[in-house]
Amino acid sequence: MLNSIDLFSGCGGMTLGFGWAGFNSVLASDIDENCEKTFATNFPEIPFLCGDLSNFSQEEFDKIINNQNIDVIIGGPPCQGFSLANKKRNKVSEDPRNKLFYEFVKTINWYNPKSFVMENVKGLLSMESGQVIKEIQNEFENAGKFGYEVKTKVLKASDYGVPQSRERVIIIGIRKDLGLIPEFPAKKYETGITVEEAISDLPQINAGEGEEKMVYPQKPANDYQKFMRKKAKKVFNHIAMRHTQRLIDRFKAIQPGKNLLDVWETHGAVQRGNPNEKSKIKFSQNNLRLIANKPAPTIAASFQSNFIHPFLDRNLTAREGARLQSFPDDFIFEGMRTKMSWEKGLSQYQQIGNAVPPLMAFEIALTLKRVLENGNQEEKTEEQYLAFNEPEIIS
Known part of the structure; x- marks a missing residue:
């Protein structure tokens, strides 16, 4: 089973979707106390660190992880500074909310996971005329001991069974020494759930x-x-x-x-x-x-x-x-x-x-799991995608 760390987890949308796909979360973290309460109710078995990620040390993480191997780090750093709703988004390079992205990178540097998945708003792509996304990709490409092969794509939630037209930027990286290319899930629905x-x-x-x-x-x-x-x-x-x-x-x-x-x-x-x-x-x-x-x-x-x-x-x-x-x-x-x-x-x-829709997270996780375990292969047939296919909840 592939182990994950869930950063900026919120109430647990990505955690739930990755869990459906068979990932094992060994630690989650978020700054909000009510998110911690919701997370504890729904994932009582997963240790949770509540607080500012920049205040936690690797020793605190190590104590909880207890020498377990970390295969993937997932999360969505706070996105207000990147949002299209923020009319000052081209002047927020120093916004402290964006600095939390570097805490995400720091955790990758600690554990050199096989992969990472980061979620954010579409405004990230246009910030400072595209310079911010280039900086982010560069940071990921050089993170850890080996660096990461990085791919970025905007995914639409309704394409994956979520009854909502939400669009989000998904950035996936796979460690370069593994020789694998990140893949995104194929569109599953021609018409969305209403x-x-x-x-x-x-x-x-x-x-x-x-x-x-x-x-x-x-x-x-x-x-x-x-x-x-x-x-x-x-x-x-x-x-x-x-x-x-x-x-x-x-x-x-x-x-x-x-x-x-x-x-x-x-x-x-x-x-x-x-x-x-x-x-x-x-x-x-x-x-x-x-x-x-x-x-x-x-x-x-x-x-x-x-x-x-x-x-x-x-x-x-x-x-x-x-x-x-x-x-x-x-x-x-x-x-x-x-x-x-x-x-x-x-x-x-x-x-x-604020959450990542669990069904979209599930499709991302399922594709990532296939690539990590079986390498880059042909996608599923169209027939397998067009019918509703609920996740088999792996427990």
Whole structure:
């Protein structure tokens, strides 16, 4: 079995996907205390170091790893400094959030793993006119004792069974002395899993409704729902946020694929402290009603207010967001559901939105495992990819 170290693990999306593919995580680390709680609930057997990675020494890692061989290091260093949403991204070469990338490289230098997988946002490719990605690739090519053969590609989550059109940069490196070339998983779906296919079997609750544990109101209607419910007997994390009647009336007026800007004159946001005047601040992503028969847009950390249920007049629940990220129903999220500005730790919504979709991570891991164990070979036939093929969970 191939051993992994999971850095910047968040709540464990990559850990889960790599685990499905048969990788054995021997250590995980993240700075967020609520991610640690969620990780411990779902991976009680994996040691977790909570804190700033730059504050941990190799001795602390070695004590946990206990002389086990490290085959792959995976993770997604914090990406805010690289994000397309950051309008100053071409002026952030000194952003301390980007420095954590070098902590990722440092850990590779410690253990010389056979391979690494790094995930990040598409904005990474355009930062400083492409100079940042060149620097990153150069660092990886010269990391460790042997250096790494490095390949970079943008992958779309919906191509791998995730009901979401999320795109992410994936960087894969394989140690040069192994004589292998990194490969990316082949596209698995011609048309993606839709929002309705992903969430229609969950309890249909209105704003302010839901309980900590709920029963399924119906049998799974498709293979995706069967996979999501494979090990679950109850529905967790499915409590709808409370909304004012003014907000519910706004939601009622928004059609599928439309958002707040489409109903602004009647239902636009009002100024704080002055409810008789419309706010002059407009956001196109606020209150977008999802289209039932298409994959969802990117489920970001702010998805609690970005999206409206395709049929119901409310925002998504944490569980619905988890379904759209491909987290199965037995994966339980800890910490506060939503977050006030003064509260510490990431909310359940933020943990879900920040995660790597497990099904996409699984496909990346499966391809990497094949290359490491069997070398560069022909890909699977097209027929093997076009039908839904849930991961065989290896335990």
